Every structure is written in C-alpha cells, then in structure tokens.
Amino acid sequence: MQSARATYPVRFPVSLFEPARTEFGGRTVRAIERAVAPLRSMRDMARLFSREGVFFYLFMMMVLVVAGAALFLAIESKQQEGLSLIDRLVKGNYWSVVTLASVGFGDITPQTLAGRLMTIVFILASIGAVAMFTATLTSALTAKKIREGRGLTHAKDYSDHLLILGWKKDMAGLLEDVLSYGEIDPHGVVVVADVAAEIAEDLGAHPALAGIRIIRGQHYSEDFLKLVNPAAAAAIIILADESSVYSGESEIDSKTVMTAMVLSKYVRTGHVVAEILDPSFEPYLRNTKVVDEIVFPRRYGRGFLRMSAGATGIVNAFNALVEGRGGARVATYRLPDETVGKTVDDVRDLLAREKPGALLIGLVENASKYYERKTEAIREAQRTPDMERLVANLQQVKMFENHLPRLNPPGSHVIQPYTLAVVIERGEG
Secondary structure, three states: OEEOOOOOOOOOOEEOOOOOOOHHHHHHHHHHHHHHHHHHHHHHHHHHHHHHOHHHHHHHHHHHHHHHHHHHHHHOHHHHOOOOHHHHHHHHHHHHHHHHOOOOOOOOOOOOHHHHHHHHHHHHHHHHHHHHHHHHHHHHHHHHHHHHHHOOOOHHHOOOOEEEEOOOOOHHHHHHHHHHHHOOOHHHEEEEEOOOHHHHHHHHOOHHHOOOEEEEOOOOOHHHHHHHOHHHOOEEEEOOOOOOOOOOHHHHHHHHHHHHHHHOOOOOOOEEEEEOOOHHHHHHHHHOOOOOEEEOHHHHHHHHHHHHOOOOOHHHHHHHHHHOOOOEEEEEEEOOHHHOOOEHHHHHHHHHHHOOOOEEEEEEEOOOOHHHHHHHHHHHHOOOOOHHHHHHHHHHHHHOOOOEEEEOOOOOOEOOOOOEEEEEEEOOO
C-alpha cells in the first residue's frame, strides 16, 4: 500500500514502509548541492553572457586586438627590425591592447604617416567596441541581479517540488502547517507570489522555513509561471490570493481560475488543489481538467456551524482531526493493484495487517489525472478495431468525476482502479 501524502522533493505516492528520505540521505544531498554550487554559478553566468551577447562583443574585441596588432606590425615594420618573432608578436599585441583600452602609455607609437592614420581609425573603432561590450556586460549583470531579487535563479531546475501559488496574510503559519503535517522537506517547496521584496525576505528569514524558495511575480501569468517548471511539480496548491488588500472576492477567484487555465497547458501528472471563496467559480475550475480538488474555506465554516446546532462536540472533533491533535490524523493511501476487484472488507483486512490502528472511513475513486485516464482509454481502444468501443471509452472519460469520495462504504463495495483509502491513523498527541 502506498501513501498519497508526499514527502517532497520525492514524487508521490511514497511507500509507507520505506523511508523516502533519511536524515543521512538528506545531509548527503545538501552537502553535494553546496559542493556543486560554484560550478552551477559558473554555468549560469556563462549561459547569461551567451544569451545577452556578452561573448559576442568580447569576441569582436579579441578580433580587433589581433587585427590591430597585425596592421601595426605590417605598417611599422622598420620598428621591428632586429626583433625575434616572439618579441614582435608581444610588441604588436601590447600596442593593440593598450590602444584599445584607451590607456595610451606612449612607450610604443607609430612613426609613419600610414601608421598614425591607422591608429586614428583603430582608436575610433575601439571606442565603439569597448562601449558596446561594457554596456552589454552591465545590462547582463543588472538582469542577473533583478532575477536574484525575484528568486528566479535556478527556479527552472526544480523537479518533484511542492509549488504554492499565491499568498496569505499568515503565510508563515500556513507554510509551517504544510511542512509539519505533510512531513515535507522545505528545500522542495517553491512559493510564487506577487509581494514586495521585504515581505519575501521576512518570510525567508523565518527559521522554520529555511530552504523554501520564494519567487516574486504574478503566479497567474503564463510568461512567469512557466519559469518555475510546473510540469515537473509533484503537487501544486493554488491559494485564494491575499497579496493585495484591494482585491475583491471575484477578482481573487478569477486569478485562481486563470492560474488553473495556465497550468492546464503544462501539468499532466502533478496533483493540483485550488482554493476559492465563491463556490460559483467551481464549474470554471472543473472545466480546466487540471484541478483535482477544490477547497471551500467559507463553506466549511457554515457547515461546522450547521452541524454544531444538532451534534454537541462534533466541531471540536473535526478541528482535532484537521489540526492533527488528539493522537489522530486523517490520511489517504493508494490501494495496490491487487485490491482492484476485491471488496472493502478485504481492504480493511489489508489495513489491519499493514497499518495497525488505521480506521477506514471511506474511499476516493478516480484518483488520477484526466489526461492519464484519457490516454489509457485510447490505448485500451487501440487494442481492438471496434470504433464504438473507442468512442464509448472517450465519452466515459469525459464524464467521469475526478476524486469521487465514498464515505463509510458497505463491506461488499467493489474496489475500482485508481482508488485511495481514507483512514484515521494514530499519530503523536
């Protein structure tokens, strides 16, 4: 049986009985990362210079130096009489570099009219070449500084990470809860939010959040979002963004929908959860075919108030489960393939053997991505020339409800493919 809860940066599900990342392994990985950091910086600098054209203008300056030295030696040949080939090459290139850099020591000067005319042309060309090289280099370094300020350095190198899009007023508290409940390594977490630099720096300085990458930018913009490699993320959480105090509920939920639409172009396997304030936006999120689960914070509040009117203590019980207090917590585990076709009673027996103390309270069926089911249906249909079967499979995939919950199912209920077991397991508390 496999856990549906991730231990990042390892892609979930993770085996219940094999540690995804030991402390020794974590220290080893971080030591290697520190060792290769200088090489990575050199590689990134080389890529930056190549992209911004720094190497091109450096090459042009080298060509100018060689051409100037050759012309000087050819025109001022009388000055070179009695010198060896090595001395001539050193003298010519020395004059060319000194003149190109506009230093002009005057220890080597042209004596002929042709040499002086050539020097004038060479100096004018050098001014333009040095100016272009300096301007390009400055621009490249400035762009690098801006990217570092936004946290974009190495962002595209992330994979199997937890990607959190948006911001909350109590972002530090939210991240602490996420890290503690999911047993997540902070180094595998990337936060993208349109917040000021000082706010991001304050969050990054939090001791419990050391290692989290905070990237400043609009998380709903495709040009920006694709930079953080959402296709390789193990899981993605889209928050009801609170980065702006002037945004209304509709604007906040619209950003959530736009973010989901962008993700639908890239995400095929990662688990996506979205938070919305207004339930009327739910159909738009469902239509993106990328959001697996939707969180309705205000609907839950009303539900708790409704239940509290007729069931004393139920709110405290739910709070304890959600917060992981009282020695119990809710978890989901992916059922192994051999349970498909068996019954819920068989699953209870399996849990009793492999996860003592876990109480089965329900199932989540169709716990897979829409694109995975569609691809599987096409492959299944390709095994037969029956076109009707192909159409039927595709229609079934189009209509199926993703992550369908079945609470307290009867013992005779048959387990379907892509099913999760929802359990209350014993924890610390």
